[in-house]
Amino acid sequence: MEEVRITNADLIVDEGEKVQYIVIKLGTEQFGIDIKYIDNIIRMQSITRVPHAAPYIKGVINVRGEVIPALNLRLKMNLEEVEDTKATRIIILKLEQYGLIGFIVDEVKEVVTLSEIQIEKVSQDGTQNSDDNQQFVFGVGKIDNQLISLLDMNAVCSEK
Amino acid sequence: MDVSQYLEIFLDETGEHLESLNTQILNLEQNPEDEATINEIFRAAHSLKGMAGTMGFKRMQNLTHDMENVFTEVRAGNMKVTSSLVDTLFQTLDALEEYTTNIRETSDEGTNDNQRLIDQLNEFLNSKGEPVPEKKEEKAGEDAGSKAPEGEAGAASSDEKFRNVPIGETEQSVLTAAIEEGKKIYGLTVYVDENCLLKAARAFLVYKAVEEKAEIILSNPTAQDIEDENFELDFSLIVISEAPLEEILEGARAVSEITKVVGAEFTAEDLEGISKEGEEKEAEEESAKKDAPKEEKKESSQETAAPAAVAAVPAQADHDKGTKNAPAKTGKSVVNRTIRVDIEKLDVLMNLVSELIIAKNSLVSATNNDGATGSEQIDYLESVTTSLHESVMKVRMVPIESVVSKFPRMIRDLQKKLGKKLELYMTGEETELDRTVVDEIGDPLMHLLRNSADHGIESAEVRAQRGKPEVGSIYLDAYQEGNTVIIEVRDDGNGIDVDAVKKKAIERGVVTPEQADSMAEKDVINLLFNAGFSTAKEITDVSGRGVGLDVVKSKIESLSGEVSVDSKYGEGSTWTIRLPLTLAIIQALMVVVGGEKYAISLASIQTIEDVAPEDIRLVENKEVMTLRGSVIPIIRLDKELDTVSTKKPDENLVVAIARKGEKLAGLVVDELIGQQEIVIKSLGKYINKTTIISGATVLGDGEIALIIDTNALI
Numbered sequence: 001m002e003e004v005r006i007t008n009a010d011l012i013v014d015e016g017e018k019v020q021y022i023v024i025k026l027g028t029e030q031f032g033i034d035i036k037y038i039d040n041i042i043r044m045q046s047i048t049r050v051p052h053a054a055p056y057i058k059g060v061i062n063v064r065g066e067v068i069p070a071l072n073l074r075l076k077m078n079l080e081e082v083e084d085t086k087a088t089r090i091i092i093l094k095l096e097q098y099g100l101i102g103f104i105v106d107e108v109k110e111v112v113t114l115s116e117i118q119i120e121k122v123s124q125d126g127t128q129n130s131d132d133n134q135q136f137v138f139g140v141g142k143i144d145n146q147l148i149s150l151l152d153m154n155a156v157c158s159e160k
Numbered sequence: 161m162d163v164s165q166y167l168e169i170f171l172d173e174t175g176e177h178l179e180s181l182n183t184q185i186l187n188l189e190q191n192p193e194d195e196a197t198i199n200e201i202f203r204a205a206h207s208l209k210g211m212a213g214t215m216g217f218k219r220m221q222n223l224t225h226d227m228e229n230v231f232t233e234v235r236a237g238n239m240k241v242t243s244s245l246v247d248t249l250f251q252t253l254d255a256l257e258e259y260t261t262n263i264r265e266t267s268d269e270g271t272n273d274n275q276r277l278i279d280q281l282n283e284f285l286n287s288k289g290e291p292v293p294e295k296k297e298e299k300a301g302e303d304a305g306s307k308a309p310e311g312e313a314g315a316a317s318s319d320e321k322f323r324n325v326p327i328g329e330t331e332q333s334v335l336t337a338a339i340e341e342g343k344k345i346y347g348l349t350v351y352v353d354e355n356c357l358l359k360a361a362r363a364f365l366v367y368k369a370v371e372e373k374a375e376i377i378l379s380n381p382t383a384q385d386i387e388d389e390n391f392e393l394d395f396s397l398i399v400i401s402e403a404p405l406e407e408i409l410e411g412a413r414a415v416s417e418i419t420k421v422v423g424a425e426f427t428a429e430d431l432e433g434i435s436k437e438g439e440e441k442e443a444e445e446e447s448a449k450k451d452a453p454k455e456e457k458k459e460s461s462q463e464t465a466a467p468a469a470v471a472a473v474p475a476q477a478d479h480d481k482g483t484k485n486a487p488a489k490t491g492k493s494v495v496n497r498t499i500r501v502d503i504e505k506l507d508v509l510m511n512l513v514s515e516l517i518i519a520k521n522s523l524v525s526a527t528n529n530d531g532a533t534g535s536e537q538i539d540y541l542e543s544v545t546t547s548l549h550e551s552v553m554k555v556r557m558v559p560i561e562s563v564v565s566k567f568p569r570m571i572r573d574l575q576k577k578l579g580k581k582l583e584l585y586m587t588g589e590e591t592e593l594d595r596t597v598v599d600e601i602g603d604p605l606m607h608l609l610r611n612s613a614d615h616g617i618e619s620a621e622v623r624a625q626r627g628k629p630e631v632g633s634i635y636l637d638a639y640q641e642g643n644t645v646i647i648e649v650r651d652d653g654n655g656i657d658v659d660a661v662k663k664k665a666i667e668r669g670v671v672t673p674e675q676a677d678s679m680a681e682k683d684v685i686n687l688l689f690n691a692g693f694s695t696a697k698e699i700t701d702v703s704g705r706g707v708g709l710d711v712v713k714s715k716i717e718s719l720s721g722e723v724s725v726d727s728k729y730g731e732g733s734t735w736t737i738r739l740p741l742t743l744a745i746i747q748a749l750m751v752v753v754g755g756e757k758y759a760i761s762l763a764s765i766q767t768i769e770d771v772a773p774e775d776i777r778l779v780e781n782k783e784v785m786t787l788r789g790s791v792i793p794i795i796r797l798d799k800e801l802d803t804v805s806t807k808k809p810d811e812n813l814v815v816a817i818a819r820k821g822e823k824l825a826g827l828v829v830d831e832l833i834g835q836q837e838i839v840i841k842s843l844g845k846y847i848n849k850t851t852i853i854s855g856a857t858v859l860g861d862g863e864i865a866l867i868i869d870t871n872a873l874i
Contacts, residue, residue, distance in 0.1 A: 048866065049803075051852070060843060060866075062864050067856045069847045098844070098845045099845050101846050157846065
């Protein structure tokens, strides 16, 4: 919706399939989410708590009259919870299995286009990445000397 | 032409006819001589055959044809309605149902010829008594055949409107050419039943039937007008054909809701007569008078009745008026004008109404903040949205009759299967529920009825011992109570054997023996709703596969309803299903707990009480209060909702008394906001149902309030 910068990634001419990713930040780490899942990105808004729900489910929000669950991506990824800032955003994803789900992230940075050769697949045994979250990461994208962990959102959602 | 666009209509109507046949045949078994029933059955069977035929479902048509033959004999009094005949007829209906299902799923009737049933039906036809069957049948056929044209001939000539059809030059030349080729020209006038809802579809089917045998040269009104339903109750066709007239007429008559089809052959002379445009009217007038003594009588009586001034009007004008008025009068059947609407369209409408209500609520809350500007207008808007909501809800309501009407038949089948004598009494079939609920309620009800028939009603010996009448009674009563609809399934059978249930529950490991001992009777009975629980001593194919009651329960709950059972051992059981009248929008009590807003369905709230803290007592470590003499448990919502009350312990408590069936409980809240109409939204698929929250609603200020499910709390 707002302040999503398009980088000049389109200038990179490369082989392989190109996919656009939204780059978000949790602390210092950057994560990429396939743009095909993105329904909407909104500013932080009031969240209604749902009693007895898992801790990472912060509650439900009202987006254009629809009631949508809001998850804290930090908690979901076993990171520490932080105070909301001006940059905090809720990314609304549309997943076939679960419908609309909102994810609270620290910041939404930009949209990048990655072609297949820019992505290093992460093997399942996790030799490349030792932290807990590697199960949610299906690959690491490299662009402008930055590393972006690409999230498998269905895996993020399915593991509870 | 493609018939697929009429498939849906066909399916709908077939369903209706089958349903009516089911009911009527059942009726016939009890009153084998009832003429009205027989006629009704005959009509339905005939329509079925016609419809199947025009849609090209030959197997279905064959089967209905034989069924119709049986009814012809029954109607003529040549055949007795026996129990075995009724059995075969029911099997036939089942087979037809199967065709319909196939057609619904694959647009094809399937390949089952049901030859066995056809043979069986024919056997009945052939063996029904001394008189040689073929002859009788022939006679009946003749009767019908000769009667129809006769009966029609009398009134027909004036009905032969096809004679008035103006024939243009091009058509004229085509027709003349055809006659020269030795083909025949026929004029047809088709009359559609005045109660017919889909005139255009009927006309289309007639078109199709006629086209099989003939080429349509001219239609009045035009085909386009007919398609747009731009005609009264009749239309005329001029066709070229090589087939005999009767065949074409037969085809057209086979279409249901066609009251009559008249036709005649045009000779070359006729054509010439018509072509002379100027003389046409006069000639037709003349011929009408000549051929139609009845019409004249009508006319003259009209003339005498009319005042002198009108009588002086030239006869022609009067005649025109007469013919114009006649169809108009019969055509306007104001009663029962219905229209089929796709349920999805209604859903859209419903959603829009929901949006409107949210918008209205936000206006209300906006003006509340600003002071009282525009409150009158808002009141007006409020009343409009409320009535709009009500009417949309009403549109979606259908009587449960469509579901329960199949039960008498089911009980009859069960009776044979179980070897018990059963009687089903139903009341309140006209009770209305939301269409979506009605569609879903059939299976649970069927389970309960089967359950009553199988487990409830005792065998004849036991009944005799207990001094009960030989025939076991099962009752199905439906009625509305406030905002809920209650459906009760009751029987005068065995009732629930609490000890047997306990034993079974322990055997299955559902409860420990100690638990069972301390359980109240009611709780034991509720164990029946556990998955995999069946107390039937032997498993029959009627019920007792261990699925059933738990499925009933979850189904009803998915419809936001509840089911409970009341039973007295040896006397019978009553299963009560409560369903909300509406699903999407409810009246709610808005409350505050721990600074958060919650909604509670107003339907479950009885009263609001102001209770002093010292009136709350502890019984077995549980908080209770006394309300008008009865002790009811207290539920502190702040604890249930995992939050902290903002009230001080010494302050008076606000207690909302909620009811679930016969149980009461006091819900402690911090503050009441008031009553509000809310739109129920689901929490989404991701958040698994947290038991005490049944949904959410968007408030006027855009905030979300969760809806508390009191049924889960109590």
